[in-house]
Amino acid sequence: MSKYTYIVFVASLCLGLVHWACSRPGVQTAAHTAVNTERAKDSVIIDSACWPESFSLGHVATEAEIQAWDIDVRPDGKGLPAGSGNFVDGQRLYAAKCAVCHGKTGKEGPNNQLVGGADVKEKTIGNYWPYSTTLFDYIRRAMPFNQPGSLSDKEVYSLTAFLLAANRIIDSTTVINAETLPKIQMPAQKYFVPDDRKGGAEVR
């Protein structure tokens, strides 16, 4: 028997055994052991051949369950809530809740500098954030650092308005809401490219 014929023979035997094993739960273990001894790798593939269409675990998510957790916002605006915010409210909130970490004008730190243009080396909203919607999404889910998740949607909209205006991306009269926010073009967006490494020998 040539090597090729042997492999084909063993492979068909394996498939045959599995088919036989799946239909006879009582002898499944013994049959699988025989198959695995022959060709251990096949067992990885064959394993799921015995699977039912569904394992019927978990429960179908209710609309309320989804609503409670679905807080993400996409660049096209999907996920932005009702309400709106403005620069003046944002400025007041920023001074009260954000300035302690990010500095009086968003430039002083001690933590991440938020305000600054192309002339600034630090990565700021003005020179490094490609999408305006990310600002709303991130502030709502993670800020203020010591009181995460404590801001109302209106407050988040207002802080977004303040930070965009402080970075001279909008003027201080622009009202920010689900309609206006996704339309704002960020200065840094034009620099972003998807991973251009292709794998293989090239250092990139």
Added chain:
Amino acid sequence: MDDKSSDKSLFSQKIKRRSLLGGAATAAVVFVQTAFGKTIQKAIPESVFKPEDDPTKQLGPFPSELGGRSAFEKPVRKPSDISSRSPLQDFYGTITPSDLHFERHHAGIPTIDPGKHKLLIHGMVEKPLVFTVADLKRFPSLSRIAFLECSGNFRTGKEAMTPQEICGLTSQSEWTGVKLSTLFREVGIKPGATWFLAEGSDAAVMTRSVPVKKGWDDAIIAYAQNGEALRPEQGYPIRLFLPGWEGNANVKWLRRIELSDQPYMTREETSRYTETIRDGKIRMFSFDMDARSIITFPSYPQHIEKGWLEIRGIAWSGRGKVLYVEVSTDAGKSWHRATLQEPILDKAHTAFRYLWQWKGESTEILSRVTDETGYTQPTLKQLIDARGTDMGGYHLNPVTAWVIKSDGSVVFKPEKLR
């Protein structure tokens, strides 16, 4: 001695023992007999334990519920405000002890009751489902040994740097869980769904967008690490594990997966884990960790002595298996194949060794890995040539050189980033 007084002293002994165990480190536990002839354990604090004592003349501790390290071994992570680094120079083999696995989190470690934790999968699916942790454990399971590395895993700047300080944000575990593809099969992925959002339930509710293809390929919802439940700092009770991909995308404390036809452009994948490359461009979604190696012995601050020694280290690639590792003991003039320790696993730390006779000369020792895709670990200069002088700080995997001085001291050879 009457029974009552002995009874009393037994109680006071117990209290003492507890305060000892809770306070200073305990070096050993001995057994003493009470007046009733009952054997009880008594702790000996480390301060009175003399290592020169003959261990054959002293009864040792009996079996206990939980083991610990020898009092003589003290490997520790090196924490900062945002991460802690694995002590690569203290490891043997390739599995990172779970309590020494590196950490990186964005708003601390949440305390999560596994009985209450749930995973929601929704969005572009036929049937949105909620799974408890117990549900996830009932699915067909999978174990896989693989490394996990933060894409910001490179530090340089001074000679006095250990492997831990240079690249201690990589660790390796055997991860156990359910394949994400198994869960995809349950919910039914709609045609057109190309990305999914993974969201954690930490205080940052951290999110990353991941291509659906990775979910079908080899992503795991892991609930165990090295034979036990995940450590809290590694995502207890469940985390996303993406073999070979940058650490940040392996979302911990996972609570939600939403299928979408586009990425979400979250903060971490836009303003954080992205890197400047040539012509002012910023590279994003650079998931794969390119091949890398480092010699962990000899390294700073060790000293070597003349004679034969085994140069040891680890090599890995996020794109496949390690093909070979080369070692140079003459500052890169000539290279020699190192011996690889089996098993050589896909996307896993692989141990290498090279026998070397040091005759007292001052020199530099280096290692470089080539993976099965044909990629050879670059020098820092090659990386700068490829990415430009404004090269960002992520995905840096340069060849690391150790300087051997004629007195046997070893220091890191820092190179200028720009």
